[in-house]
Structures are given as C-alpha cells and as structure tokens.
Amino acid sequence: MVSHPHHRHDHSYKLLFSHPEMVRDLLTGFVKEAWVEQLDFSTLEKVNGSYITDELRDREDDIIWRVRWGDNWLYIYLLLEFQSSEDKHMAVRIMSYLGLLYQDLIRQNAFAPSGKLPPVLPVVLYNGEQRWTAAQNVADLVEEVPGGLERYRPNLEYLLLDEGAIVNDPEWSDRVRNVAAALFRLEHNRDEQDMLEVLGSLVEWLKASEQTPLRRAFVVWIRRVLLPNRAPDMELPEFNDLHELHEVHHMLAERIKQWPERWEEKGRQEGLQEGRQEGRQEGQIEAQRTTARNLLALGVLSTEQIAESTGLSIEVVAQLQTGSKD
Structure with a gap:
C-alpha cells in the first residue's frame, strides 16, 4: 500500500466517514439522482472489513457501506482519496477495486434476489485545491480501434465529488442541514x-x-x-x-x-x-x-x-x- 503524504489526514477522515450520518448526507446532498430517494437509510451499515480479502483490506483508505434499495442491498464503495493532486488513471484503479469487491461478494454469496450481483456506487472524494480534470470513465483512457474492437473497451464510471467545486458552486445552498457539506465548507x-x-x-x-x-x-x-x-x-x-x-x-x-x-x-x-x-x-x-x-x-x-x-x-x-x- 502506498502511503499518502496526508496519512494523518486520511485517518481522521476515515473516522468521519465511518458514521452513517456522513454517508447519508453525502448521498442525499450530492448525488442528485432519483434512486437515492428510494434508499432506506435506516439500513445503512458499514461492511465489516474482517471478511474482506487481503487484497482489499490493504486499501485501508476505503470504506464500504451497504444500504437497502427496495429488496436489494446496494453497495457504496467510498474511495476516500485525499491527494492534493489528481490521479490521471483513477478510473483504472476504480475498475480494479470494483473487481476485487465483486470477487468478495461472490465468495460470500452476497447476490441480489434475482441471483445477480448487487450494484455498487464507486465514489471518489477529492479535496485538492485545483479542480479535478481526470477522466471519470475508464473508456476515455483506452484507445479506440474501429472495426469491431471498440466493443471490448471497458466502460466504468465513478462518481467524483470535488469538494472545492461543490463549495464554490452558486447553485449549491449551504443553508441546508448537511454534515458532509459542513465538512467541505470547513476545509475550503x-x-x-x-x-x-x-x-x-x-x-x-x-x-x-x-x-x-x-x-x-x-x-x-x-x-x-x-x-x-x-x-x-x-x-x-x-x-x-x-x-x-x-x-x-x-x-x-x-x-x-x-x-x-x-x-x-x-x-x-x-x-x-x-x-x-x-x-x-x-x-x-x-x-x-x-x-x-x-x-x-x-x-x-x-x-x-x-x-x-x-x-x-x-x-x-x-x-x-x-x-x-x-
């Protein structure tokens, strides 16, 4: 595991996002999509690290939660990235972690009622001073070859929460009671x-x-x-x-x-x-x-x-x- 320069930073952040209220406010405040309204936040629980494989356990900056969406569990993979600079190939890292997480879920038989794998929301929380410009879909990082090969290009997007951009967005009202938003505002x-x-x-x-x-x-x-x-x-x-x-x-x-x-x-x-x-x-x-x-x-x-x-x-x-x- 590569240790970030802000390691102290990571740890107390991790502590904050180990509280369901922070995760709930992060989703309700910043994921402006209809499915969020259907989540049963009373079921929000942190996925215990002890049954995660070693490969994933080494990713100690990451926090995995799950929450019910109707009859299904939905996994929220919070990748807490506290780098002062962006990672150009973040989408590839997300793809690897998602693969590891799904292998774990298969080992645990953690399937949806349909027998399929549960959906996962990968979130990158970024708090650098500069705005984030890296590709948010792995497809954008892979060369396109026409004539049929482009069908095999991986396609996986992550949700980027760029704190600095959120805080400076005139659309965003900071009067709403939201503990995740308060954290961003304190930082910036x-x-x-x-x-x-x-x-x-x-x-x-x-x-x-x-x-x-x-x-x-x-x-x-x-x-x-x-x-x-x-x-x-x-x-x-x-x-x-x-x-x-x-x-x-x-x-x-x-x-x-x-x-x-x-x-x-x-x-x-x-x-x-x-x-x-x-x-x-x-x-x-x-x-x-x-x-x-x-x-x-x-x-x-x-x-x-x-x-x-x-x-x-x-x-x-x-x-x-x-x-x-x-």
Missing part, C-alpha cells in the same frame, strides 16, 4: 468568520447525545487536520484537552477576537525596536503601518475599523491595502 473556508459560522451550525446540528461519536470525530479532525493546515500560526497547546465541539467553537471565537490585539502588540514591538534606532516618531508610524498590514491580511476588519484602531488615516490604510494586493 473563505476566512475565519466563515469557519466559525460552519462550526456554529455543527454544534447546533450535533447536540443530541446519540451524535456524540460523530461530534468527537469532528473535534479530532479539527485538531489534527483543519487547524494545523488552515491556521498554523495559532498557538493551541490546550487544544488537546478539548473533546467537545462547542468548546472548540467557543475557544476559536475567543482566539479570533484576540487576533487584532495580538497583531497590534506585535506591530508595536517591531516598531519600537526600529524606533530606538531611527528616532521614535518614524518608528511609531512604522509600527502603526505594520499593525494595519497585519490586520488587513487577516481580512476580518473593515478599512475604517483598522484606521480607528491604529490611528492612521483611512487613506493611508486604503493605500496599504492596494499595496498588499500587488
């Missing part, structure tokens, strides 16, 4: 306020006691993946003692409120040191400008608020803002 958050808003919604949605395991899974993921990636300069030593989502939300809200003050302090210190060397007056102005630049970089306060807190004029702050964009 626009700014700290956005992150807090989504966390607030999750606290609200997951407050029932039976949702404790999923709540905890989110906390682990936030501590181990989200914050190290999105806010690496936040010192969060006591974070490891937090096990509840509302505590995390509260603490981040407090932290984000303090950021402007911290930047001001830092700017003042830097400015004072420079001031000692070259006359206090210039140092003070430089400190104010440094503070203003840091506050602009945060993207939380308006130009007016920054001018007010640093004592600079709105014009100067506006200039700094255009300067920082160049």
